[in-house]
Amino acid sequence: MTALTILVTGGSSASGVAAARALAAAGHRVITVGSDEARIKAAAAETGQDVTPLVCDLASLEAVRELNSDLEKLHIGGVDGVIHLVGGWRGAKGIEDQSDDDWDTMERNAVTTLRNVSRVFYGQLEASAHGRLAMVSSTSASAPTASAASYAAAKAAAEAWTLAVADGFRREQSGNKDAPTEQHSAAVVFVVKALVDAGMREAHPERRFPGYTDVEDLAAAAVGLFEQAASELNGQRILLAK
Numbered sequence: 001m002t003a004l005t006i007l008v009t010g011g012s013s014a015s016g017v018a019a020a021r022a023l024a025a026a027g028h029r030v031i032t033v034g035s036d037e038a039r040i041k042a043a044a045a046e047t048g049q050d051v052t053p054l055v056c057d058l059a060s061l062e063a064v065r066e067l068n069s070d071l072e073k074l075h076i077g078g079v080d081g082v083i084h085l086v087g088g089w090r091g092a093k094g095i096e097d098q099s100d101d102d103w104d105t106m107e108r109n110a111v112t113t114l115r116n117v118s119r120v121f122y123g124q125l126e127a128s129a130h131g132r133l134a135m136v137s138s139t140s141a142s143a144p145t146a147s148a149a150s151y152a153a154a155k156a157a158a159e160a161w162t163l164a165v166a167d168g169f170r171r172e173q174s175g176n177k178d179a180p181t182e183q184h185s186a187a188v189v190f191v192v193k194a195l196v197d198a199g200m201r202e203a204h205p206e207r208r209f210p211g212y213t214d215v216e217d218l219a220a221a222a223v224g225l226f227e228q229a230a231s232e233l234n235g236q237r238i239l240l241a242k
Contacts, residue, residue, distance in 0.1 A: 004130055004226060005076055007027045009058055009117055010085030012036065013135070014197035015215040019083050022219035024049035028226070031076070033058065033067065057089040058086060058113035064120045078124035081132040083222045086113045094146045106154035114158050118165050118187075126172050131185030132225045132233075134196050135162050136218065139193050139241050159237070166235035186234035190221060193241040213240045 006023050010016045011032025022046060024030045030053045034040030044053035052074070056067040072078070088109045090102035114135055118125075125131035137155045144152035166187035173181045196212040221240060225233060 003027050003029055004080035006081040006083065007079050008083045008085065010033045011053065012039040013085055014199060015085045015218055016194055017043050017046050018215040019085065019222045020051050021047040021049055021090040022223050024051055026223045040211065058116055061110045061116045064116040068120050078128060079121050080128040080130050082117055082121055082125065084114055084117060084135040087136060091148050091149055095149055098150050103150045106150050110154040110158045111161065114161055122165065126169055126185050130183050130226055133162065133165055133187040134190060134222060134225060136190045136192060139191055159189050162189050163235055169234055183231040183234060186230040188225065189237045190218060190235050190241045191237050191241060211242055213242065
């Protein structure tokens, strides 16, 4: 496969660094995006690869449109993949103390950023011969608890949006009965219990992190998306929880 252009959002996180490193090592052109210039530049440098860091408030649709314009100014062609790693966690004791602030934060991070990125880059992903959109969800989305109601609800909404994008790809690429095209774009959901990285293991050597997914395994799964047939991937919930 020829080198693809892949956008890694949430690029300053441990999972963002791991995904950018793995995708660049696989020969792809990687652009990492974060909201803080110093952090995203440091994260790009940490990959040890030729990764381009850009700053964007993904919760702003206008800012994401400007990000697309910035890519055009850098003479970067259409985006072939988006690995969306923006998230966060908010919990409480139960239903009654689920705060509006927690909900607003989760809705903005888990849902709004995904909606903005997927809307702006949808046409490019659909047009690409290897278009891929992936987001990370949680096992709690399908087995929510009262204490994590806001978190689980936001993740469930993000999953629904991603599967709707998958339906869009399916309709665009196989809906014409007279001239159907081979499925070449796919939207998928990676499902984890939680993520763990080397820094977390070092900080808590006494913990075993049962069921957690290492960010390096998530990164490998992201690389694998571009090595599998879109028809087999599109609309799938891929369980990475152990």
